[in-house]
Amino acid sequence: MTLITESAALEAFCARQAKADYIAVDTEFMRDSTYWPKLCLVQIAGPEEAAAIDPLAPGMDLEPLFSLLKNRKVLKVFHSARQDMEIFYLLMDRLPEPIFDTQVAAMVCGFGESVGYDTLVRKLTGVRIDKSSRFADWSRRPLKKRQVDYALADVIHLRPVYEKLRRRLEKTGRTGWLQEEMAVLTDPRTYRLDPETAWRRLKTRSHDPRYLAVLRALAAWRESEAQRRNVPRNRVLRDEQLFDIAVHRPTNEEELARTRGLSREVARGRIGQEILRAVAAGLAVPDDECPTPPPRAERPAGLGPVIDLLKVLLKTQCERHEVAQKLVASTADLEAIAADDEARVPALSGWRREIFGRDALALKHGEIALAVQDRAVRLIPVPGKRAKAS
Numbered sequence: 001m002t003l004i005t006e007s008a009a010l011e012a013f014c015a016r017q018a019k020a021d022y023i024a025v026d027t028e029f030m031r032d033s034t035y036w037p038k039l040c041l042v043q044i045a046g047p048e049e050a051a052a053i054d055p056l057a058p059g060m061d062l063e064p065l066f067s068l069l070k071n072r073k074v075l076k077v078f079h080s081a082r083q084d085m086e087i088f089y090l091l092m093d094r095l096p097e098p099i100f101d102t103q104v105a106a107m108v109c110g111f112g113e114s115v116g117y118d119t120l121v122r123k124l125t126g127v128r129i130d131k132s133s134r135f136a137d138w139s140r141r142p143l144k145k146r147q148v149d150y151a152l153a154d155v156i157h158l159r160p161v162y163e164k165l166r167r168r169l170e171k172t173g174r175t176g177w178l179q180e181e182m183a184v185l186t187d188p189r190t191y192r193l194d195p196e197t198a199w200r201r202l203k204t205r206s207h208d209p210r211y212l213a214v215l216r217a218l219a220a221w222r223e224s225e226a227q228r229r230n231v232p233r234n235r236v237l238r239d240e241q242l243f244d245i246a247v248h249r250p251t252n253e254e255e256l257a258r259t260r261g262l263s264r265e266v267a268r269g270r271i272g273q274e275i276l277r278a279v280a281a282g283l284a285v286p287d288d289e290c291p292t293p294p295p296r297a298e299r300p301a302g303l304g305p306v307i308d309l310l311k312v313l314l315k316t317q318c319e320r321h322e323v324a325q326k327l328v329a330s331t332a333d334l335e336a337i338a339a340d341d342e343a344r345v346p347a348l349s350g351w352r353r354e355i356f357g358r359d360a361l362a363l364k365h366g367e368i369a370l371a372v373q374d375r376a377v378r379l380i381p382v383p384g385k386r387a388k389a390s
Contacts, residue, residue: 005057014064022075024158028138040138045155069096110322195223209290214282215246221278
């Protein structure tokens, strides 16, 4: 096994990889008891060598690794990159660029919705990956040889997976499709955790503006407190407790102590005082500045069958073009298209319009129809209409 535990060895390894066209990258991290992910291992595989880098080794300087990840001349290949990208963004205050996500590429190439890494490796290389170390405690030292071998296997097999997917994309002319998806993963806004917007992640049924103002203040306080203490949000307060406090809006320790699961000692202590200040801040928000949930679009009567037809068309076209439905349109997108020809949804622009959006509008206006021929759904032109079936 190749395990790098010294800064000099890391610098030499990264200098060699900086000459490569691409590197495969993966991480092992822990987040069970912390707010911020704890990076425990980084695996890098270039065209000729692979190594696991121990960021927890005493005196380890990760700057050579960060320089490699920032090097725009070297493509960074991940599988399901989002969490890895978040970790590096937190550590570097920048995102690795450029990147290639094999999970997204697999969806573009027709391997289904969010295909798992081991499944993708098996389908493209015939190799079955040993996943027995998947739930190991990666923060414990020393690392066992079996753990390091397992971790390295992920990036070693990622190389041929990338090569095969890249060739498929080039052959089908879909490289641009992938680049469009990578733009989201390389946008810093994807990874910024703003306490002021934390309330939007909560699943609450109340639309009362004052309730939402208090909930927003409470959620912002909880997020900041969890970040400061580096503990999971629910270690500070559970979602149900936030909802309960936002409903009852306590103004003193005695009222706060009636919250389910909140002890009288907590209510009287620092946490209790900060919760009460958050409630007061929410109550002090002017009426016209209280948050409101996004308006729910009312589905016009009679659109149900149209949406069902669009779902059939989406499945048909995605199977025909061998691309995952998830990448083309969501159910909400289909509802929007059924209601509005000019709906601002991805499915009506770019490559998505070419394979689905144009036909969706034609189907909606009766210019084409769906029919079963030879046990398959076909698009049929409607007599008297100009549209041509795809």
